[in-house]
Amino acid sequence: MDKEPQIVFSSHTVLLDIAVQDKWELIRQMVGVLCAEGLLSPNPSITEQQVLDAVIQRENEMNTALGKGVALPHARIPGFQGVGMAVARLRNPITYNGKNEDHQVWLVVLLVVPFEEPQLVLKLMALAARMVSDEAVTNLFRSVSDPELVADLVYDRVFRRDTLVLARDIMRPPLVEVRPDMPLPEVTRLMSEHMLESVAVTEPDGTLLGQITCDNLFKLGLPDFFSHLKSVSFIREFDPFENYFKKEAHYLARDVMTSDVATVPDDATLLEVIFELAVKSNPKVYVVRDGKRVGVIDRSTVLNRIINI
Incomplete structure (x- = not known):
């Protein structure tokens, strides 16, 4: 013993x-x-x-x-x-x-x-x-x-x-607040300023509505049929952001966000968090309590607060 x-x-x-x-x-x-x-x-x-x-x-x-x-x-x-x-x-x-x-x-x-x-x-x-x-x-x-x-x-x-180490023990507080009626240029400025690949869209009381990712933004100016192509070598001169800038000034956060968001309750175990990040390949999970976002965990959070401890 x-x-x-x-x-x-x-x-x-x-x-x-x-x-x-x-x-x-x-x-x-x-x-x-x-x-x-x-x-x-x-x-x-x-x-x-x-x-x-x-x-x-x-x-x-x-x-x-x-x-x-x-x-x-x-x-x-x-x-x-x-x-x-x-x-x-x-x-x-x-x-x-x-x-x-x-x-x-x-x-x-x-x-x-x-x-x-x-x-x-x-x-x-x-x-x-x-x-x-x-x-x-x-x-x-x-x-x-x-x-x-x-x-x-x-x-x-x-x-x-x-x-047990739970989600609420290692989560980070949200860096920014994005409301559904926030103009898209303001959203992208916040994402750039804080070097975020995605942001949550929430109501003033914290209710999680969805998220906006860089993928959402990049695809905004692309025709729908592009998702079915295996290569774009035959149209290399196409400007992927021409249509984006035409839409940007008129769009709000709610127009671009997606409801496909990975969440865990604040009492989720470390294993459940890692399952979402590694097995389900989510780059980020939002920690929620009663439907309201209270924190966020991404891969760098796990590196900083678990692996490199």
């Missing part, structure tokens, strides 16, 4: 209302607390500086802010023995990445795990995502003054429960 890994996490690694200048100072403090609590006891060949360097390297490779004021810095260290976790609630939010309010962070969970056990990072990421989406839990984290209570809550959810 495999020996249970040593877990370094307690009220002593919960830091409440600490004041820091930036995320680097915060990460140094959190790594220091973990090491002071015995993180390196089963790892005599690893130093505190090596752990710190591993966390910093991960931050430099990819921003670990999850959104809604929460960040998940972490390190996966080859051959590392045990698991270390620290939680910090900041007295004042800090700019974690970027310069606007969307990157302000007030709650940080730092994790150090063996490289061979990425599931622990995924599990914690799922927990953090649910915490910020649950107003009651978020309010508890904002107001609680007892480190023991925070430690018990987090320990129970992370180390005692079998947490």
Whole structure:
């Protein structure tokens, strides 16, 4: 039987209302607390500086802010023995990445795990995502003054429960809002500005109506019979956008969108998401709750938040 890994996490690694200048100072403090609590006891060949360097390297490779004021810095260290976790609630939010309010962070969970056990990072990421989406839990984290209570809550959810990663845990918020009466030139400008191959068309309340893809746009100026051709070499001089520009100024989003949209509920499992993306070859799936779009998952989302974690 495999020996249970040593877990370094307690009220002593919960830091409440600490004041820091930036995320680097915060990460140094959190790594220091973990090491002071015995993180390196089963790892005599690893130093505190090596752990710190591993966390910093991960931050430099990819921003670990999850959104809604929460960040998940972490390190996966080859051959590392045990698991270390620290939680910090900041007295004042800090700019974690970027310069606007969307990157302000007030709650940080730092994790150090063996490289061979990425599931622990995924599990914690799922927990953090649910915490910020649950107003009651978020309010508890904002107001609680007892480190023991925070430690018990987090320990129970992370180390005692079998947490599945769900669609709502890894989805990204929508980048743009497209209404059915939006003029087509405005839609294409948004798609170009945000480098999107497709956008959802929704009602003001978030109800998903359909989507507009680059394929929809490219085919707008082509005659219907083109879909039956095997080659266009005999009409190479045909301008595929001549008819498009004749129509563009008069078209609205509803005139171009298609209702053929891949969706998953927000409680869909990771397997169900991957099935839609890989097996059914959908480049993107929209996450819905009660018929309303609440997020989106594409292949890059899975790369960033699952495979490259």
